[in-house]
Amino acid sequence: MKNLIDPSALDSTDPRDDLYTLLLEFDTAMVTTRDPERDYHSRPMALVRVEHGGALYFATLLDAPEAHEIANDPETLVTVQSTTHFASITGDAMVIHSHDLLDELWSESLHIWFDSKDDPRIAILIVEPRFAEYWDQRGTTSIAFLFESLNTTGEHPHADETGTDMAPLH
Numbered sequence: 141m142k143n144l145i146d147p148s149a150l151d152s153t154d155p156r157d158d159l160y161t162l163l164l165e166f167d168t169a170m171v172t173t174r175d176p177e178r179d180y181h182s183r184p185m186a187l188v189r190v191e192h193g194g195a196l197y198f199a200t201l202l203d204a205p206e207a208h209e210i211a212n213d214p215e216t217l218v219t220v221q222s223t224t225h226f227a228s229i230t231g232d233a234m235v236i237h238s239h240d241l242l243d244e245l246w247s248e249s250l251h252i253w254f255d256s257k258d259d260p261r262i263a264i265l266i267v268e269p270r271f272a273e274y275w276d277q278r279g280t281t282s283i284a285f286l287f288e289s290l291n292t293t294g295e296h297p298h299a300d301e302t303g304t305d306m307a308p309l310h
Contacts, residue, residue, distance in 0.1 A: 156194065159274055162225050163190040167249065171198060171265070172217040173209035173233070181205065185265070186253055187220075188245045194269040199242070199250055200235065201261045207235045216267050224277040231269035238264060 172182040183206065189197035196218055200207055210216065216233040220226070241264050246257045254262055 155272075155274075156192070159194070159227060159229075159272055160190060160192050162227055162274055162276075163187070163196070163220065165222060165225065166220045168220075169196070169198070170219045171206060171233075171267070172219070173206050174213045174215065175205075175209050176212050178213075181209065186250055188247065188250070188264075194229070194231075194272070196229065196231075196267045196269070197245060198265040198267075199245070199253065200263055200265045201254075201259075202235070202237060202263045203261060206265065207263065210235055210265065218267055225274070226277075227272065227274040229267065229269045230271045231267045233265055233267045236264045236266060 166187055168184050169187045170182050171185045172180050174180055185198040185200065185206075187196060188199055189195075191197075210233045214232040214234060216231060218229040218231070242257055242262055245264065250257070
């Protein structure tokens with residue numbers, strides 16, 4: 141964990157701002173993909189960038205199982221959890237082999253996972269979110285929302301079957 145969030149930091153009226161702030165707390169996330177038999181596989185991965193618009197960046201290897209699974213089925217689930225904050229992000233992933241991007245994202249903390257940034261097998265896994273939920277255990281805050289690209293009907297989502305409010309991102 142990078143640091144603890146000031147509870148007042150999650151009081152924005154825009155759920156994207158709150159999700160972004162929450163995700164900055166984490167160095168590692170669980171990334172879940174599906175193999176060709178549609179079985180789920182989760183693994184902890186170093187979170188190397190969080191974009192305000194929602195994209196999540198991870199370092200991986202071109203020949204890693206998750207890279208092959210994403211090539212077959214890009215739908216990916218990312219989850220993070222601390223003592224009081226939780227988030228679940230569903231989106232489409234892609235694996236990009238770019239030495240320039242790796243140079244930009246590289247940090248010494250990645251030595252836990254990789255010997256050197258000069259390893260030609262290292263790639264960047266990017267998850268573009270479609271749907272996200274987060275929970276704040278300070279109270280009963282639970283927000284679920286669709287990212288704008290999926291909310292094409294112009295209708296505002298309503299509470300789901302669990303009673304979680306759905307907030308569109310416009």
